[in-house]
Amino acid sequence: MDQETPAPGLTEQIVALLDQGRELLQMFLTPGWRQNQILIVLGLIALAWLMRLLTEARVQDWTRARDGWPKYRLRMLVQVRQRLALIYFVAGAWVVYAVMRQVTWPSRSYLIGIAATLATAWVVIAFLSRLVQNRTLRRLLTWGLWIYATLYALELIDDVTAFLDSVAFRSGELNISLLAVLKALLLVITLLVLARITTQAAGRSLNRNEDMSPSMRVLAIKAVQVLMYGFVIITGIRALGFDLTGLALLSGAVGVGIGFGLQKVVSNLVSGIIILLDRSIKPGDVISLGDTFGWIDSLGARYVSVVTRDGKEYLIPNEDLITSQVVNWSYTNKFVRLDINFGTSYGDDPHEVRRVAVAAARSVNRVLGHPTPPVCHITGFGDSSVDYILRFWITDPSDGLTNIKGNVFLALWDAFRENGISIPFPQREVRHLNDPARTGGGDGADKAAGAEKTTGGA
Known part of the structure; x- marks a missing residue:
């Protein structure tokens, strides 16, 4: 039986990667077509920056003139303007690559093809990443795709994969490598983006459904979010190699402990x-x-x-x-009744006061005149005034209650002044009496006796 060859260790793999990098650098520094291709790529980069400087102002003016375009097109134009140099480089690199493939050996344009492929991948990734609204997820997805595209173009996928797979954490039968973590992370990010796009589309669709009540729409949207994000979490855990069946007992025990600590959260x-x-x-x-x-x-x-x-x-x-x-205030309907208490002088006719008060309330815009018009009733005979209550209804409590009461009070004030109706206030007359005979005469130590007399309002 043949003995299996042991897998190289982490140190050996690092040394091998460094040797490959040293050999690659040596090839680039050696005069020849490889070096010429690097110089051509650098020249294309300089030309792309020069083209950007010459055309950026014109592109910006042309973009500002597109007033009637939809917002997504304008955003796309902004992204194009920000990446003019990279777009120019992609176009120039592919043209040079195609020409050199026709006039010389394919090996003499190999590096130019790699540069063109990398630049194209970067442009595509930059535009596709704009679909992700969350800034953190967008950056993680962008950098992950850029690194993968770079390694793929340089044909280093197998070497890097073997290196990442060798960096692992082992505990019994559990083996979690750095490669598995990166794959799970990339998978979770991709699924989160898809889940976010799906939940937003479902939310817009449900909000347009007039057959559902607002609360049922919110409940349906929350259910879609829980299902989508729960699926993402479970998929990420399984991608790391965890056996979910083995976590059933542990999750039950942990759930009991969490239940005591998160009673308020669960209750909410x-x-x-x-x-x-x-x-x-x-x-x-x-x-x-x-x-x-x-x-x-x-x-x-x-x-x-x-x-x-x-x-x-x-x-x-x-x-x-x-x-x-x-x-x-708006459970079954939006009708809200408000009460205002006021008083008038005893010399005013109560029938006239009630009529003027109702007419004043009707003159306010938000007060309903139908089917529940304002009413005014006498509530009692006070010390200084005849007391009344004015009741009226509104249908827009969300616009405020204090402001409508204030407007009705102002209408009452103006109506009472026009009709000669007075609003009394308590009046008290206080007399200070100094009687030397009653206090026994005294030498400046007179005592003052006070008497208070209360009279009705004017």
Whole structure:
């Protein structure tokens, strides 16, 4: 039986790669066609930069003149303008390569072909990477593809693959090499990009579906995201060589521990699902929770975003919306009743006061006149005034409550002045009495007795 040849160690592979690099550098420094091809490539690079300097201003002016073009075309033109030198080099390199293939031996244009291939790959990767919106993922994907394209063009894939596979971590039957990690990383990045594109397309499609309620759209979008990103995570773990069946018992034990430590997080997640299912709160609703009054901007997996009239955005945990008392001003409909309390003098006719108050409320734009018109009632006879309550309805609570109340108060003020109706205020008369006879005469140590008399308002 033949003995298997042992695989070279890490040190031997590094030495071999350094020797190959030294031999390659020696070939480039030796006079001949290899050196001539390097000089031709350097000349093409200089020519590409010169062409860029000569044409960049014209290309920029031409791009600015495309006002009616769609945004994606304008973005593409910007990318072209930023990579003019590389595009010029690609065009020149392929022309020179094709000419030299016809007029001389193929070996005398080999390096020029490699340079043209690399430059073309870089241009294609640069444009394709713009599809990834996340900057970190885009950079990782770009650098990974550039490195792979470079190694492929230089025919170093097999050597680098063997080197990365030899750098491994071994623990029992588990063997994780650097090559497996890089493959898993590249696979996860690619799947994340595809998952992001898929979830965005699904989100746009679901948001255009008018047959679904807003809460059901959010729930469907969240479900698509969980499925897609969960698939990416499981695929990445399996790509590293982990056996998921062996992790079942460990994941159960860890899950119990995590359950105690993340009770609030799990509670918020479950509460968010309940909110989406029962549709008690949906984007656009106007709610009050404690001192917070605003409208629902978005529903998250852990919290609800509430935007107030003063521009503050509160992130309220989903659990608080389930366990606390929430006022939803637009749950079944957007009709909201508001009350205003005021008082008038006893000398004014109550029938006239009620008529003027109702007419003043009707004159405000946001106050409804139909089907629930404003009403005014007497609520009591106070010490200084006859007390009234004015009730009116609106249908746009998201536009604010304080401002509409202020407008109604101003309308009442103007209407009362026009009709001679007065708004009283309490008046009190205080008298200070100094009576030497009652205090026993004293030598400057007189005592003052006060009496307070209260009169009605004017």
